[in-house]
Amino acid sequence: MLFFKEFQGKNIKKKVTLQVQIPFIIQGFLAKRALSSASFSRIKGSLTVEAAFVLPLFLFFMAILMLPMTAMKEGRRIQTALEAAGEEVSQYAYVLHRLELGEGLESTGPGGLSEELSDRLTEEGMLLFVRKRMEGRAGSKRIEAISFARSSVLRDGETIDLIMDYRVRVPFSVFGLSSIPMTARSSRRAWIGQEGGKGKKAGQEDALVYVGRTGTKYHRQRTCHYLYNDLEQIPFIQLENARNSSGGKYKPCSRCGRFAEENGSVFIMPSGERYHSDRNCSSILAYVEAVPLSEVRHMGACSYCSQ
Structure with missing residues (x-):
């Protein structure tokens, strides 16, 4: 107890100033906050300057794209x-x-000439x-x-x-x-x-004529009998043994083949692949090709339909 009284007396006699002593830990914490605040202010200022440069450049390039x-x-x-x-x-x-x-002009049309x-x-x-x-x-x-x-x-x-x-x-x-x-x-x-004479000449050159798939002459008329010279009529019952030039069998025409009768006749062509019940079937007509005269003039004209 004597030791405690002596220590207490020494503390009473010691003079203490009114300055508040801040612990070192608290001082360090406040210093860090101050530095952090100062650093944030500098970063914010640098971003503002960058935006001031980027925005005009962005608008400039957008205007260029337009x-x-x-x-x-x-x-x-x-x-x-x-x-x-x-x-x-x-x-x-x-x-x-x-x-x-x-040449003179009597009229320039209903609207007149300005x-x-x-x-x-x-x-x-x-x-x-x-x-x-x-x-x-x-x-x-x-x-x-x-x-x-x-x-x-x-x-x-x-x-x-x-x-x-x-x-x-x-x-x-x-x-x-x-x-x-x-x-x-x-x-x-x-x-x-267009000039009449020139048109007539062009019309002759571009006139359409008709040739068969294996023909050697051109024909003025599509219905010339020479175009159908290869068209052969046979009884329906002979189709089983009939063959075309390639050795293939004849199949029914998609347009008229279904109308063929067993007791009737059909029409075939040596180079064809279909048989027809109608001589005037559009598929047979399609066998004939229409071409400009200038392309087949070298073949020579048919003696029957070109007279």
């Missing part, structure tokens, strides 16, 4: 307008064709007419550098080939590119009809 769609939209609109202008010029080309032949076009009935004049039409119908400030230098009007006597080269201006320059080059084309045959 440029092809804008150009395609303008291209479709220009193509539609050029087709309309080409149709109009192809109708009026008949007037130019008649004037080039030195005064604007009547003064420009030349190739250059018609191209100027088309250019003016396109500039009016395009109606867009994005279209520039329009050119019809590669176009032609009736150079071969009948074709109107309109080739429009132009550029579509983009909202802002992309890698030094301020506009996109594009081309629209409309090719039509002028409404000038």
Whole structure:
């Protein structure tokens, strides 16, 4: 007990300041929180700067991706307008064709000929007419550098080939590119009809004639009896022993074979595979092929139906 009293007396006599002593563990914990808070603030600031750079770049690339769609939209609109202008010029080309032949015109039709076009009935004049039409119908400030230098009007006597080269201006320059080059084309045959003599000659060359599958002559008439010269009529009861040129048996025709009677007759061909109950069966007619005369002229004409 004496020892306890001495120790208590020493503690009473010892002076203690009013400063609160914070344990070391608590100090370490608060220091870590302060450092963590400071570090979080710096990270948050760096993310904000990155977003400020990424967002404009994202919008820029999205705008670039939209440029092809804008150009395609303008291209479709220009193509539609050029087709309309080409149709109009192809109708009026008949007037130019008649004037080039030195023939007069009594009437240009119920709609009449526009005064604007009547003064420009030349190739250059018609191209100027088309250019003016396109500039009016395009109606867009994005279209520039329009050119019809590669176009032609009736150079071969009948074709109107309109080739429009132009550029579509983009909202802002992309890698030094301020506009996109594009081309629209409309090719039509002028409404000038066709010469009678030329049509007659072409008609003779393209006339259809008929040949058999194994024939050596062409025929003017599909019903020429030489085309059916190979058609053989036999009794139905002989089909069992009948063979074609390939050694195969005859099968019933899908169209008329079911109507064959046992006591009747059927029709076969040496190179055929089917028998028919009707001489005029459409399958037999299909055996004959229609071809242009120019392809089989070397075979020679049938002496019976080509007289």
